[in-house]
Amino acid sequence: MKRINSIDFTRGLVMVIMALDHCRDLLHIGINPTNLAVTTPLLFFTRWVTHLCAPTFVFLSGTSAYLSYKNQNAGLKESQRFLLGRGLWLIFLEFTVIGFALWFDFRFRMFFFQVIAAIGLGLVILSFLMRLSTKTILTIGLIIIFCHNIIGLLPINNTPFSLLSPLFSFSLFQITPNTTFAIGYPPIPWLGIMLAGYGFGGIVFDKPQKQRKVALLKIGIGSLILFVVLRFFNFYGDPLPWTPQKDAVYTFLSFMNLNKYPPSLLYTLATLGISFIILSISDGMKNKFIDIISVYGKVPLFYYIIHWYIIHTIMFIMLYIQGFRTEDFVFGPFQFGRPLQPSGLELIGVYLVWLLVVVSLYPLCKWYSNYKAAHRDNKWLRYL
Numbered sequence: 001m002k003r004i005n006s007i008d009f010t011r012g013l014v015m016v017i018m019a020l021d022h023c024r025d026l027l028h029i030g031i032n033p034t035n036l037a038v039t040t041p042l043l044f045f046t047r048w049v050t051h052l053c054a055p056t057f058v059f060l061s062g063t064s065a066y067l068s069y070k071n072q073n074a075g076l077k078e079s080q081r082f083l084l085g086r087g088l089w090l091i092f093l094e095f096t097v098i099g100f101a102l103w104f105d106f107r108f109r110m111f112f113f114q115v116i117a118a119i120g121l122g123l124v125i126l127s128f129l130m131r132l133s134t135k136t137i138l139t140i141g142l143i144i145i146f147c148h149n150i151i152g153l154l155p156i157n158n159t160p161f162s163l164l165s166p167l168f169s170f171s172l173f174q175i176t177p178n179t180t181f182a183i184g185y186p187p188i189p190w191l192g193i194m195l196a197g198y199g200f201g202g203i204v205f206d207k208p209q210k211q212r213k214v215a216l217l218k219i220g221i222g223s224l225i226l227f228v229v230l231r232f233f234n235f236y237g238d239p240l241p242w243t244p245q246k247d248a249v250y251t252f253l254s255f256m257n258l259n260k261y262p263p264s265l266l267y268t269l270a271t272l273g274i275s276f277i278i279l280s281i282s283d284g285m286k287n288k289f290i291d292i293i294s295v296y297g298k299v300p301l302f303y304y305i306i307h308w309y310i311i312h313t314i315m316f317i318m319l320y321i322q323g324f325r326t327e328d329f330v331f332g333p334f335q336f337g338r339p340l341q342p343s344g345l346e347l348i349g350v351y352l353v354w355l356l357v358v359v360s361l362y363p364l365c366k367w368y369s370n371y372k373a374a375h376r377d378n379k380w381l382r383y384l
Helices: 005-027 041-071 076-094 097-103 115-129 134-153 160-168 187-203 209-232 248-256 265-282 288-298 300-321 347-374 379-383
Strands: 110-113 171-176 179-183
Touching (some): 005 041, 005 265, 005 288, 005 300, 005 347, 041 115, 041 248, 041 265, 076 097, 076 300, 097 110, 097 300, 115 187, 134 160, 160 187, 209 265, 288 300, 288 347
Parallel strands (some): 110 179
Antiparallel strands (some): 171 179
């Protein structure tokens, strides 16, 4: 089976967008983009468009796992071992190389279970589920996506079931007086998205190109319609209902203000619905833009690790330029090193740095992509 170019393009596109979110996290002046009392429409949608990243990244990780299993012509046990090993490797990277890139804290006072660890744990669980049929795995994934919000409606506090809360919702644990462990990406909801991606690999991405394009477009439009209907009636699917605001624009912002931690049903429908449409439109399309963006999508983990180090280094350069000294930097749980005093760039500055980061990463990603293609016999490269 030929490599599906739309997967590389869509993954590359959301990863380029992802860098914008991380530039905003580390470099912006600090306004909460989803607080409707202080945000602006541009700032809100600067944050909202980056919501596409994590669910698409996780979904396509599941799809790629299926396609890799099929294309490698490996036995089930060998594929299970690979997914298990890669999943454990990703979890290790999350709490070491990536964790340091995120916080720049030599004392490692913060261990943050976020998207790479969620993908890693998802691959570990998927390695045991691969014995099931593709349709069964897809069904499990869809049940999780559509039903996990029910947990938030149940009175499970102070019951034995509350022990399961970290699997479904944001959780914080004080391991020692100086060490914090946080689950920012609760495993079960993200597992549902990965399993759905794996199932789609066998049911949608196995189709001939024309049929695949039509199927993805229909599913994408259907997802967005279902999102609008459920959201309009505030019936189910997101813990934060929308409410009328001071004008139509801010009412629309309220309507689109969806819960990511954990990814609600409506958040998943809206983001993956858009991604399905992108996958459909770009499938089989060939032009220079597609080729450039696809380079990032072919080396996702390589890009992900390096872009954090570049952005965080730029943050410190920004702080020194703004007159801060090393002793002003604050490190620790949920602290990137920013001083307590006001600092940062306006939104236009964030966008300029984002473009600089993305452009500077292109030659590195291009080199590594070519290196991987020239050394397909090196199995270790599959882990990066």
